[in-house]
Amino acid sequence: MKKVIVLISTYNGENFIREQMDSILMQQDVEIEIHVSDDNSRDNTVNIIKSEYSDKISNLNINKIGTGAAAKNFLQQLMRLSESDTFDYVALSDQDDIWNPRKMIAAVEALEKSNSKMYASNLTIWNNSDNSTQLFKKDFPQKKYDYLFEGGSAGCTYVLTRDIVLELQQIIKNIDYSEWPNFSHDWLLYFLVRNLNEKVFIDGNPYINYRIHDQNVHGHMNTLSVKMIKERTKLFFNGWYHHHALHYKKLLQSNSLEYKILDNFTKSYFSRMGVLLKYNFQLMRDNKKFLMFFFFTMINFKTPKDV
Template sequence: MSNKIAILLATYNGEYHLREQLQSILYQTHSDWHLFIRDDGSTDGTLDIIKDYASRIANITIVDNAGEYTGSAAGNFFKLLHFSDYEGFDYISLSDQDDVWAPNKLQAALAYLSLDRAGGYSSNLISYDNAMMRTSYIDKSQAQKNFDYFFQGGSAGCTYVFTREACLLIQRKTVNITTYKGRSHDWLIYAICRANDIPWVLDRQAYIFYRQHANNVWGAKSAFSGLVSKFKILRSGWYRDNVIWVAENSGADVKGVEVFERVKRNKLVDKFYLLTIVSQLRRSKRECNLLVLILLFLF
């Protein structure tokens, strides 16, 4: 296997940080990659930046959006995932527009995938906020549970690397989805792989500097603002709705049919059942405790 990687970069109004991310990709110690960039209708200088890089770097391709704008990061990524069958590539890697990759990011992912003969990979991250002068380690690598993919993704999607075979499966599972607004591409990708028995590995190391700023779609917010934001989302019913949406579009509704039916019915007896198996629904003890509160009051 040549270990050739297709890197998929979704952009939208990212001029302030895009150059730094592109440079970090150029500095990768694993050099057998091709970068595909799709812009979702930027109105700032993003297009000028990617055109400049594509004109100078042979292994960068701008994907024509044909004037179609999805209005969401998830929609943009799935447009990228569907635009090609990636013949000749062994792996697919996702990239945000505003992070910075460590030079060995791709090399480490390939080594981990090879060691465990896995089809999907994610890692931990270092979150940093220049304005607040703060960094933190984001740990998403706890041991997988039987049904964690119903209730959470593997990590941030920007850490994901998966095989071409997994990519083709993702394409088949998502071909009929018409909108991704309010959805999470990383959660759905992880669920598709787990629900269809594609081995997934979670790396405890962190190879991405996960930039936090005012325009993040998702992210590691401050303790107070993060709690307020998450509480509003939970109160809106988004979380349970997304669990159902992810399950129906990944195959999890068949793989874990009893969990799915309990979530969908959402009666008191169903909540009690989910509480009895909560340790199998999310990976960390802290997340399980939080899920208990969600199931009792906000589900």
């Protein structure tokens, strides 16, 4: 069986960690090794893991000083892996979801069959308040430049091959994301893999119940609701895309077309609109999402402050 290291980032997850841990331990037809990194929880999360799962996890790291974001915690976990560790794949896991028993084997089979380096998938959005569910669709056809303006899916669906993890480590160690507004590991990992001209497989099948609850940091951003629209609009006008473009530029060759796209996107209103008019539907997988992106860009005459 293939061996998968599952990286779990935890913070004050006492209400949900048992269900998530149990669902990971029930994965079929793969060997699972669990690494947990706790971001200085103030509740009983660590005590639950130590008392109930100490014999089932391989590594428990407790950040004495919290990173302040799951994204940073995940990247630190990736960087702690070494060539001496034995594994075939690495998967990322939130603390509050529930996995289908075949989530990992489905990812492994898809990666091997498609010869891809990274796996992502659709999700089932699960509202914990009323137990309702809906499909969160991410498997729209990939576009030539979509990785410049969006992630592959939620990071908790990501599975990476061993060789791409070791390659990404050499890049990530030189990235300063400490002052990156709204830093997203979901977006960064998809960007890095695609920028290396490697294939990403996005599965149309959902193998994860993505729990939405009051303690979610970003969970409600993935629902169809008035709250989601307000939050996404706020992020847009606060420069979400602008700041990501500025940081991505640092990781690109200055003579590449991708660099020129992002450079023009961050210069001025007219150059920004020029990018969207020229490359349009090649910038995002979901055409409806692009049209919304185009509309907000068109009515936003202000260029956010650079970082």
